[in-house]
Amino acid sequence: MQVHEFVCFGEQPGEGNPALVVVGGNGNPGWRRALARERNLTCVFLDPGDGLAGDGLNTAAVLDFVYPHMRSPLCLHATLAAAQLLFERHGGHQPLKVKTAMHGQSLLLMPDGENVFVQLARQEAPRVETLLDIDALLPERLLAAPDLALASAPRVASVGSPKLLLEVADVDTLYGLAPDLALIHVWGKEVGVNGCYVWCRTEKNSGDGEVEGRNFNHLEPGLEDSATGVAAGALTLALGQGLTLRQGRATGRNCVIRTALEGALEADTVLVGGLAQRVD
Numbered sequence: 001m002q003v004h005e006f007v008c009f010g011e012q013p014g015e016g017n018p019a020l021v022v023v024g025g026n027g028n029p030g031w032r033r034a035l036a037r038e039r040n041l042t043c044v045f046l047d048p049g050d051g052l053a054g055d056g057l058n059t060a061a062v063l064d065f066v067y068p069h070m071r072s073p074l075c076l077h078a079t080l081a082a083a084q085l086l087f088e089r090h091g092g093h094q095p096l097k098v099k100t101a102m103h104g105q106s107l108l109l110m111p112d113g114e115n116v117f118v119q120l121a122r123q124e125a126p127r128v129e130t131l132l133d134i135d136a137l138l139p140e141r142l143l144a145a146p147d148l149a150l151a152s153a154p155r156v157a158s159v160g161s162p163k164l165l166l167e168v169a170d171v172d173t174l175y176g177l178a179p180d181l182a183l184i185h186v187w188g189k190e191v192g193v194n195g196c197y198v199w200c201r202t203e204k205n206s207g208d209g210e211v212e213g214r215n216f217n218h219l220e221p222g223l224e225d226s227a228t229g230v231a232a233g234a235l236t237l238a239l240g241q242g243l244t245l246r247q248g249r250a251t252g253r254n255c256v257i258r259t260a261l262e263g264a265l266e267a268d269t270v271l272v273g274g275l276a277q278r279v280d
Contacts, residue, residue: 001023001024003280004280005280007019007279008080008275008276009080009255009275010256010274010277013275016253017077018041019077020041020043021044021078021085023045033071035066041068042066043065044064045101046062048061058096060098061082062098062101063107065100072102073100073161074103074105076232077227080116080229080274082098083111092111095111103160107119114275117260118273119262119269120272121268122269125193131164142196143177143196144179148173150168151169152167159234162194163215163235166196167201174199174212175214177198179196195217199212199213199245200213202246209243213235213246226247227257232272236259240261244258245257
């Protein structure tokens with residue numbers, strides 16, 4: 001078994017959200033969960049690819065994402081870590097195709113200088129109108145903020161993990177939130193939405209797409225994400241523009257996620273990426 005540690009989406013070189021890439025070892029799900037708990041880090045296990053894809057690209061690997069507390073269908077900071085290792089092994093010049101273990105979702109990995117990007121397609125997600133018809137005060141209840149005035153209408157979007165996207169007025173409001181994490185967890189299980197991504201436009205934002213956000217989908221406040229690539233992809237699709245998204249101030253790990261839309265104005269394909277560097 002080989003274990004490689006990376007930090008991903010860092011604002012500066014050597015910083016970012018940590019992940020372990022595990023090659024070999026035991027394929028038993030229980031063993032993988034135990035390893036993630038023992039290391040107390042997000043792990044992505046690289047299993048062999050399954051041959052030639054329809055577009056002529058080999059499937060370089062199957063990615064199995066395991067957090068210390070659960071298995072996940074998709075984790076983009078761990079995908080960046082896996083991509084960096086695969087580029088080292090395959091020369092690092094051409095895109096590579098991988099797929100996810102849980103849902104078989106195809107991902108295209110693309111090197112770009114010091115950055116790594118993942119190409120993802122829009123996925124099915126619940127309609128926000130349906131959710132709000134059931135409970136018009138849903139955002140206020142989930143965020144435990146009865147007097148909260150959202151800066152725009154709630155949205156739901158997905159690139160593999162549906163998010164309820166809630167825009168607040170400013171960074172002070174963003175970092176003053178203390179959501180009802182238990183309610184978010186129960187509600188998300190019921191409706192098939194993986195938590196709330198709360199975001200705001202920054203003072204630097206003059207239409208250039210710079211925003212800041214926080215992800216709420218864990219029961220424990222200490223498990224808050226430093227970077228949530230799937231939310232960045234979902235928000236990019238919802239807003240219809242590329243973003244520079246800052247996250248991690250609440251966790252002490254400042255991260256920057258960069259995104260871009262591909263294709264036509266109504267594009268359903270998004271690139272999500274940033275720095276991915278070895279620390280071992």
